[in-house]
Amino acid sequence: MAGPCYEADAPGARLHRSLDALDLIYHRPSGMTHMVSEPVPQILAALAAGPADAAKIARRLAATHDFDANGAEDAIAARLAELEAVGLVRRA
Amino acid sequence: MKRLADALRDPATADGLDAEGWTGLIAAARAEQLIGSLAFRLEGRSLPPRVERIMEEARTSAAQWRRSALWEAEMARRALRDLDVPVVLMKGTAYAAAGLDAGVGRSIGDLDIMVPREALPEVEPALLEAGWEWVKPDPYDDAYYRQWMHELPPLIHRERDRMIDVHHTILPLTARVTPDAAAMLAESVALPDGLRILSPEDMVLHGVAHLFADGDLAGGLRNLWDQDRLLRQFGADKSFWVRLGARADLHGLGTHLARALRLARRIYGTPVDRVIAGRGRLSDLWFARRLTARDGWGRETRKLTVFAFYVRSHWLRMPPLMLARHLWTKWRKRPA
Amino acid sequence: MSNEHDQHEPAQAGEPDATRRQALMLGAVAASAVVSIRPALAQSAGSVLNCEIPVPDAGRAGQYIAADGQLVPPDTPGAFPPSPRPFKGEEVRAAMQGRSLPGTDPQRSQAYTNYIRRLQHGQSGFTCYASLQNPRR
């Protein structure tokens, strides 16, 4: 099943800072600060290559990362829904 | 305080203020929520260093208001975009989104949008789905609110803590003037992202309606400053005034518009169409006194004038018959 | 430790370099990977000032409060006279959890609490009440 297709703002719209356990993202259009964990920074990076659905993002991530492919699309889709709720990604 | 209006109209009038004068001007501007507008008007002038610093902070604040206002509008757009419903931004957010002079430095609070009344049954669940919730868990007296008010009960976003007011017309249905909401929606103008703003004429008339029909003129100095900026920007085009006059008649706002134009001219020196503005009335003075009733401590002065306008606002909001019916219904529902 | 400004990596635009091959935890579907920082103003402002709710508000002073919280004309049978003093946010919070408002019996407390529940945006006491409703604000 093909989930929704998402896009993100250009990388320059976000400031990124790594802390010990989590990463911080300052989102310039909203002025909001988000604390995020893996795989959120990686998903946002993967979206820099253009709009994609969960399956496509999984393929992009697989090119540079090792992860458990079992259930990967569902996990990514769940992260995308979270990111959509806070406005870091939107439906393309 | 007249000095505040003067400084907005002509920043040179603030040159040479002493420390006491500046302190009072700043307090009055904050009280009227005009500090951001003033800060942009004074930008680039030679000011005492501490004043410059305060104005710089005011401009930073205004940039932040603007950012979060536009973001709320964007989130509302995302929440409603599958509905195929026109979503019209109102007031401050509209000025900011359209890049109008009236938006420069303006404080912006809640997000105000207007949608067609018949679209409310779709709009409401879409907003709830996107994370807005009723300000109170139990929206009692909902029927009354929905039947007679010009907006849904206020919603607040559960993560962003920001309120949205969803209007379906611009004044309560109980008000004596009933502008033509459908005509306003029909003439609204699309922005590049698909959100809409009112046409220039309706934008002015919406502000005018709020200034006189819906309140006790509290915050009126800022409202009138909006009108000044809009009229200066739109009014350069002669045909604007023709459309404005006709549109005011359509909405039944002709008298209000005439008064607003006269007050804007009196207080901010706004160039206005003399025919539409009509002849000055003695009561204009009374309105002008109310609008500038603020001292150098940021306090309301002229208590009697202010109180008179407060009373006026209450009887304007609900016609006596309506009030009686409302109370009758409440009385009948009383537990025995 | 050093106090120099450049001892840490500054915030950067965009995401970290993802070109090196690395292990990635995708997390469970039900897990949460984003926490947004919320304004802490209410909490701190609350520590500087405590808020209160008049029953009824000054604009409608003198009216009585019926059992369901509606305002009714003075001396309406079964209704309660206005509270002689406004209630503190904390008192209202306790009343919402079943305790009586100070200086009231249970029936009167219930009527007052119903009135407070009915407060609308713009009425005095509303902001205070809303902040009780939404402890995160």
Place this chain on the structure above:
Amino acid sequence: MRHRFDLRIGPVGFRIGSAWRAPIAALGQLYRGYPKPVDGIADFTVRLEPETRWRRFVRPSVAIRGDFTLPDAAPLALAHGLLAAEMGMNLQMALGQRRYLILHASAVERDGRALLMTGHSGAGKSTLAAILGERGWRFMGDEFALLDPATGLLHAFPRLVSLKNQAIAAMEAEVAPDRFGPRLSGTPKGDIRHLRPNDAAIAAMSAPARPALILFPRFGFESAERPMGESEVFVRLTQASTNYVALGEPGFDALGHLVKSVPARAIDYPDTGSAVTMAERLWREAGL
């Protein structure tokens, strides 16, 4: 307004107006020798005024208003007018300050470096700072610390120390009586007594300091300490800031930098003496 007092606390100027003489007299007494606002222009105006006109005389109650006002704020008894003035200044800072990132924290300084202490109310940050301020440290403030995003430096905000309940006796044992204000009984926050910072703190109020150590004290437990991770410190400081979100990007940069560059410890302590010892030891261990 009838009565008025202008002053500067650290980098921030205030103008306080009052319908009554008493609160202004108390401010003048406790804030004697504080400088006036820069250029004579106050950053913020505070008004202490009657709720309604007749309440100036009959059971007078002080409404706290000003440039920035919180709706539904409870008025105070006139006898608590000094507290009202302090709350009014705090409120302006909490709602209106946009130049500095405000941390709800106390701070002391030594050798140009600042020790920050933050925690929930009752954690003892105020008393600790006041005590350290009498024992070889420069007192910077007991309520707000002001972080300048442009420089990363901490600015002092040495207003009167607001001592509550048991802390009053602790400080009365430490400090000469002429630095105390009247004891205010039965305020919404319990018993309060204000303490004037010492002359050294007032004289140095314009000197900022580089943040060097952050402590999260907790009173009423056996002595214990643990290091705190950057993420936890970041979240707790955003919650301890009244304007982090309002500051936007500069706030993000400033707080991120602070968290990355300054070590933090949570400490539990049973009494003030052990807290002072712990603070001194942690300061040394951080190489300061």
